[in-house]
Amino acid sequence: MKADKLDLFPKGKLQITLLRLCHQLMEKYDDFSPVVLLGIQTSGVHLARRIQAMMKELVGTDLLTGELDATFFRDDFRMRTEPLEPNRTHIDFLIEDKHVILLDDVLYTGRTIRATLDAMLAYGRPKSVELFVLVDRKHRRELPIQPSYVGIQVDTIKTQRVLVDLKEAGGKDQVLLVSQE
């Protein structure tokens, strides 16, 4: 078994990409007071904290940021041999009438996002919801879900995996596309 690894953001391009996505947010919104970030457990939370810090630097606004876990809302519950392990949800504000940016590391089948949209409803009715992802594995969607802010789009096959290793989780801040033969 040979594993082939491709670095999706070589030579510090990750920071440049994140900066571009921040600027896209600034293009879209003039006023950031009704904008909130919701990171999807677990890597999305790290991503949300990173974007929150960068936006504070760029526009001086400390965006409201929450952590959302969709485990209890997943549709593959009871289809696995292990129970799905839940994570913390921590949102200490209401999202009623807010513009919500959902953040996740990888968009693949879209099922996590579907579950997250359900989970989010317990916190109010947002004005709008947009999706922010670092890696979009295109052509692999099983549901009609599209991201608004995309770090990189990649063509992948089912056996490949995308490993996101952010420094907030003790990693090396790199994103690898791993193919196994």
Added chain:
Amino acid sequence: MALSTRHLLGIKYITAEDMHSIFETADNFKEVINRPIKKVPSLRDITIANLFFENSTRTRISFELAEKRLSADVVNFSASSSSVKKGETLLDTVNNILAMKVDMVVMRHPHPGAPVYLSKHIPAQIINAGDGTHEHPTQALLDCFSLRENFGSFKGLKVAIVGDITHSRVALSNIFALKKLGAEVTVCGPPTLIPKHIESLGAKVNYNLYETLKWCDAVNMLRIQLERQDIKYFPSLRDYSMQYQLNMEMLDRLNKKLIIMHPGPINRGVEITSEVADSDQSVILEQVQNGVATRMAVLYLLAGVKGKN
């Protein structure tokens, strides 16, 4: 992460790792039940029968709320209004209910071992909600969950259980749970209400309430179960209260921080006075809230596995 068992028959049959998984999952459910919308869809394709062959208010409502907040379909059954009165056996009653496609059974029964017996004869998953004087595992789990919230860990924690130890399934399940988690346990009560050889479970015995409370960090006060006592175990309730009641005078004399628990129902003025039960040191209502979160965790972990139904 998955529990080592497919039923919850008693704390005796599960491991410390199982209990830690339940506590970690319950943390998340406690957050869920404090949301404006308290419901999640995890168990939406599961049907649960609550079979109560013995009276219950708190446990039954707690289980039913836990099931409904997980979106399970729930059917209730109580022995007083059923075919048990007409002479049907336990196995026949349960098999008839299961024939209507029920996935899980939550059951309370006056006879010790009834859930264990059923688990050997029926395909559904069983959760014991109290069997006679044997075990009440979810009560022990919620008591330990409440201790964990107050103290963080169980290593070296000193817990006293006071009252009618002989007739208490709460006491037995708590002793099993606390010992497996690494806590120290002392039981206290009149000698007639402390079973012989209870030391073999790792619990110490002390007949003096003041000494016991001086030693412990938390105390679980139990009710005198008159309905299970066939003979007189002590002269009178007044006599019992004089020796084993937790009152303000006792708390003042101790002059220390003590977490006070009670599994309910409380007999105010017998084992505990109203002042103490309603004081800042009492976590009795917190226990009730934790009961729903803990039971949600148990149901979620037992149901959430492929091919176990």
